[in-house]
Amino acid sequence: MxxxxxxxxxxxxxxxxxxxxxxxxxxxxxxxxxxxxxxxxxxxxxxxxxxxxxxxxxxxxxxxxxxxxxxxxxxxxxxxxxxxxxxxxxxxxxxxxxxxxxxxxxxxxxxxxxxxxxxxxYMIVHHPQWQKVRDLIDAGEIGRIDHVDTAFSYDNRADPGNIRNRPETGGGGIRDIGVYTYGSVRFAARAEPVALEARLRLENGVDTWAQVTGEMAGPQGRFTYSAITSMRLFPRQEVVFQGERGLIRVTAPFNAGLFGEAQVTLHRNPNHMELFRFPALNHYVLQVEAFGRAIRDGGGYPCPLEFSKGTQQMIDQIFAVGRAI
The missing domain is CATH 3.40.50.720 (NAD(P)-binding Rossmann-like Domain)
Incomplete structure (x- = not known):
């Protein structure tokens, strides 16, 4: 224990x-x-x-x-x-x-x-919906990835004292939720950014809205990428992997069970759709259990520090190229 x-x-x-x-x-x-x-x-x-x-x-x-x-x-x-x-x-x-x-x-x-x-x-990698997405991509179910769209937003403008709205506590939407719109694609597509651009809206020294566009590259080659994060928009979560032969949509990608039921939809042509449902799993519990197994068994952990460093490198790059609007 x-x-x-x-x-x-x-x-x-x-x-x-x-x-x-x-x-x-x-x-x-x-x-x-x-x-x-x-x-x-x-x-x-x-x-x-x-x-x-x-x-x-x-x-x-x-x-x-x-x-x-x-x-x-x-x-x-x-x-x-x-x-x-x-x-x-x-x-x-x-x-x-x-x-x-x-x-x-x-x-x-x-x-x-x-x-x-x-x-x-980083709890999402422990949820089977993300493991399923990765497996589908690895198996070539949608062919070569052409484009990925990601979005994560909520509205906390009514709480200016929140640590996410304060620069001295390392606040901002990119650090809070960009780790999901960026890291989830790195995990599922085994991809890294190649070239990025970013537009940022700032309030009190923190980003409250960010649009990131560019290219990423993985085992299947390069693909275009788009991400929206915001702390000032109506709540939204979605990730879409669009390939040459199909599409994968994740509709509760980051707060599974809270934002909605964890579901992965695979579209392979206009008349063929497969729905994978994960209705009763808690990714926080799964994360703790995976951490415990790594302690007891000494085996690998699904989200080692090296992976987290890669996502932070992407965040650093976004801040470096970001343009305030």
Whole structure:
């Protein structure tokens, strides 16, 4: 049984990852670090025996904890991930794990030196809908990919104090949700960007809307690519892989089960459509279980730091070429 602690009483941890850790096979949530003890009440609703530490350092010093989950504001991820590794804990940190791709080298070196499991919490690759998409592409079901469209949007303009709307906490839509519109294509099509352009709308120093266009290349060659992310639009999620002989559409790609039922649709001609449904799976639970297997068995992890570094490199490139409009 892997005993988990959480650094910080973030809402996301309380609503999603805390319950997922506690529900995952082979895992148990045992501790939370927060300076405000009242914030632990929401966690005790599903984990009544939770031990609450008054500081992050105290939790890391607890010998009864094997692994930590870090949902702190973005700008704190690298610092506390390295501290957790130094304390001998396995580490699962929310995305983006770093602010610049080169910073992943510190984490990779610390992981390799310690022998611990260290990863970015990129849950979608653990969901079978994305494994299905990858398998369909690998099998040539839509032929050579010609174009990929991705979109992810929500509206949080009414919450200006949200860390996503604040530059000092590493906010912005690209860091929050661009990791999905970019990383999902890298994962499923095994592709990397070749040439990108980006148009950005900024508010208070953070991107609230971004349009990225360009080309990516994978085993099947180059294809055109388009991505929209926004924190100021009506909620939307969709990814479409368009090939020379067919099309794959993912309609709840990033918040499966919350935005809608996880479904993958394969179109191979106007009169042939296959629907693959995944109605009752929680990718946060699957992520914790995969992380636990990697700890116990010492095998590969579906989303190693090297993959996450590649997505951050794409993000860095987008910021470098981005043009404010």
């Amino acid at each position: 892997i005993r988990w602690g959480i650094l910080g009483a973030a809402k996301f941890a309380r609503v999603h990852m805390g319950p997922a850790i506690h529900a995952a096979e082979g895992a148990r949530l045992v501790a939370l670090a927060t300076r405000d003890a009242e914030k632990s009440n929401g966690f005790r609703a599903f984990c009544p025996d939770l031990h609450v530490h008054g500081s992050y350092d105290a939790l890391l010093a607890d010998p009864g904890i094997d692994a930590v989950y870090i949902p702190l504001p973005n700008h704190l991820h690298l610092e506390w991930s390295l501290k957790a590794i130094a304390a001998g804990k396995h580490v699962l940190t929310e995305k983006p794990m770093v602010m610049q791709a080169a910073e992943f080298d510190q984490l990779i070196a610390a992981r390799d030196a310690s022998g611990l499991q260290v990863a970015e919490a």
